[in-house]
Amino acid sequence: MNWEKLHSVYFLGIGGIGMSAIARWFNHIGIPVSGYDRTPSPLTRKLEEEGIQITYEDTVDTIPANIKENAEDVLIVWTPAIPKDSVQLNHFIKEDFDLKKRSEVLGMITSSMYTVGVAGTHGKTTTSSMVAHMLKFAGKNIAAFLGGLTQNYESNLILHDEENEEQPIVVVEADEFDRSFLRLHPNVAVVTSVDADHLDIYGDAQELTRNFEKYISLLPDDGVLFIQKDALEKLNRNDFGSLTLRQYGLGEGAVRAENIKAGIASFEFDYVSEEKTIKGLVLRVPGFHNVENALASISIALHFGISEAAIREGLETFKGVKRRFEIKRQDEKGVYIDDYAHHPEEIRAFLKSVRAMYPEQKLTAVFQPHLYTRTRDFADGFSEALSLADEVILLDIYPARELPIEGVNAEMLMDKISAKEKSLHSKDELLEFLDKQRPAVLVTLGAGDIDRLVDPINNLMEQWD
Structure with missing residues (x-):
């Protein structure tokens, strides 16, 4: 065009x-x-x-x-x-x-640029943002189309320098929703996860997996694929031809993280691969899942020849993405963390990390389910994952593009949640309820309009003695 x-x-x-x-x-x-x-x-x-x-x-x-x-x-x-x-x-x-x-327009914009496409049912926003920051920090001429607002650049768009003679690299979040990622032209691809999701689009998990395989097939013969170990096991594909394949994961895989230390403001770990070991890396965006995202990001930085020193500093200066493990408050008033998690696996990974950071304190989770179909399809998984919290507060389902489905509501999750305390509230009731409870560690989770409550909650906590 x-x-x-x-x-x-x-x-x-x-x-x-x-x-x-x-x-x-x-x-x-x-x-x-x-x-x-x-x-x-x-x-x-x-x-x-x-x-x-x-x-x-x-x-x-x-x-x-x-x-x-x-x-x-x-x-x-x-x-x-x-x-x-x-x-x-x-x-x-x-x-x-x-x-x-x-997706068509994004494919057209990026078709003439060397493209790093980051796909996955979860983890792609943080990983693509981390890749973009590390490459830009190291002086590469990059553009980026991201699925979240990066804290470093306060934007979901990074523009390359058109006067720079160096061929630009474009980092693109490759969204599987509506098969959008099949419109892209990746030279380097990342697959962070292939868990069942968007079944209203795909019908079943097998069809979702087949489309991830199609995405990988978009790589040229000399393409490079970085894929998380569990995602690789879910593919119905063993032969990747002439592609360079690198598997990564926590504690295992050709690329892995070792000596992980969970802190309340950062996680430390060693990056280990067959070719390279980088010890004592600091990631100031907490979470075991974010350490895994960092493995892919570091691997891509190494692929583009970024030095160990630049990788170390680039990673430590990455501030994260708005609503992805965003620590809103960590003081004498309490701890408050907000996250976009809207899938059982995302919730599980997030709550495990929060629990590791604050093992001795009561953990209260406020969750707004997103979509009637997703709530219906993964009800048991949501209940199991949310049970990692000590207290669960459910809000009504955020419908987004969907009409109500008879019998599908937030209350259907309650019976199988094994947390000691659990309740169902409207958004209008939430602030008053939290003011009475005054939780020590509070998290809000969801992809709907729960973000409209983040500042009011934070302002409420500011008033607590």
């Missing part, structure tokens, strides 16, 4: 984390950007501050005139998270606008 011929770009679902990165990219190269989203959010407000016009009403009348009157020179970028009955979506279809999914 010749971007120079575009009059403007309109985004349906512009407030999505992946959509907003592409919107920022078009805005950066000087193409007028506008869009629609269902509700205002900190991310949409940031886009508006950057000069992007956003409407929050799904009507034809709210589409800017310059979009409606220039169908031939306008690109409509949409995400499958937009409901099929969306008024604006159906208007653009009816009027024969050029519509492309977010």
